Amino acid sequence: MKKCIIGTKVGMTQIFDEKGKVVPVTVIAAGPCVVVQKKTTENDGYEAVQIGYGDIAEKNANKPRKGHFAKNDLPVKRHLKEFRLDDCSALSVGDIIKPDAFEIGDVVDVHGTSKGKGYAGNIKRFGGRTQKSSHGGGPIHRHPGSLGSSSTPSRVMKGKKLPGHMGAEAVTVQNLDVVKIDVENNLIALRGAIPGPKGGIVTITDSVKKA
Numbered sequence: 001m002k003k004c005i006i007g008t009k010v011g012m013t014q015i016f017d018e019k020g021k022v023v024p025v026t027v028i029a030a031g032p033c034v035v036v037q038k039k040t041t042e043n044d045g046y047e048a049v050q051i052g053y054g055d056i057a058e059k060n061a062n063k064p065r066k067g068h069f070a071k072n073d074l075p076v077k078r079h080l081k082e083f084r085l086d087d088c089s090a091l092s093v094g095d096i097i098k099p100d101a102f103e104i105g106d107v108v109d110v111h112g113t114s115k116g117k118g119y120a121g122n123i124k125r126f127g128g129r130t131q132k133s134s135h136g137g138g139p140i141h142r143h144p145g146s147l148g149s150s151s152t153p154s155r156v157m158k159g160k161k162l163p164g165h166m167g168a169e170a171v172t173v174q175n176l177d178v179v180k181i182d183v184e185n186n187l188i189a190l191r192g193a194i195p196g197p198k199g200g201i202v203t204i205t206d207s208v209k210k211a
Contacts, residue, residue, distance in 0.1 A: 002206050003101050004083040005030045006053035007188065009112070009200045015180065015189065025179050025189040028110075030204060032186060033097040034074060038088060048084045049091050052077030053201075079201055099181050099188045106178040107210050112195035112202035116168035126161040171195035175207050 007030035014022050037050040056078040058066065069076045072093050085091070102108065122128045122144045130141050144163070147156050173194050180189035194202060 002086050003106075003108075004049075004051070004085065004203065004205045005097050005099065005101060005188075006033050006051060006079055006081055006201065006203050007031060008054075009194060009196055009198055009202055010187070011198050012193065013189075017179075023179055023191055024193075025191055026194045028188045028190065028194070028202060028204065029186055030099045030188045031097055034077065035091050035093050035095045035097070036069065036072070036074060036077070036080065038091070038093060039082070046084065047088045048082050049088050050080055050082045051097060052080050054078035081203060083203075083205065098183060099186055100183045102178050102181065102188065102204070104178055104181060107175055107207040108178060108190065108204050109172055109174045109207050110176060110190065110194045110202050110204055111170065111172045112200055114167045114169050114171045114195045115197050117166035119163065120166035121163045122161050125163065125166045128161065174209060 007028040010027040010029050012024065012026050014024050017023055031053065033051040033053045035049055036052045039046060039048040039050070041047055052069075052074070054077055056076055058076050061076045066076060074094065091097075117124075121142055123130060123142045128144070131137050131143070131145070133141055144161070147160065173192070176194070177191040178188060179191050181187070182189075188204065190204075196202060
């Protein structure tokens with residue numbers, strides 16, 4: 001990983017490329033982020049940088065958070081995240097990371113939290129089939145059906161697809177193209193959709209598996 005930034009999902013729109021083709025894009029308000037701390041092999045056993053994003057009133061921050069930023073005389077930030085970069089020495093505490101860290105044409109991964117759907121049945125949650133709606137199906141058309149085996153192993157196996165809480169999970173979307181960058185307004189437009197609702201916090205990093 002060489003590049004990273006934290007941002008807020010603004011929403012989706014569409015733009016036209018040079019050939020006049022419509023490109024669906026998601027707009028992200030990315031940064032500016034500040035390097036808050038550097039982890040070193042000598043002190044921590046690994047190398048990484050911690051960056052902060054999003055302003056917060058100092059009165060709304062607790063003492064540990066205030067002290068963490070006051071150590072390097074930095075403004076308090078709402079969100080903190082750590083990234084293991086290939087070359088952490090290129091960044092110093094206090095450096096500002098803006099969207100121009102990326103370039104048009106870069107392939108990136110976006111990490112976010114999916115929309116929460118609350119309690120859902122296995123039909124909606126996992127896309128299972130419903131039972132027959134006629135010929136004595138009864139009031140169980142959307143039930144999960146038999147839970148499994150008889151005397152062996154006499155229990156429900158782990159991972160069984162059953163009703164439960166749906167969404168609100170960490171999701172990564174890979175191999176999205178950077179279509180447009182607006183450095184003045186700290187905006188990045190990525191081809192396609194990304195996880196989470198409008199206003200959700202996301203992180204953008206180099207693609208791990210370039211398509």
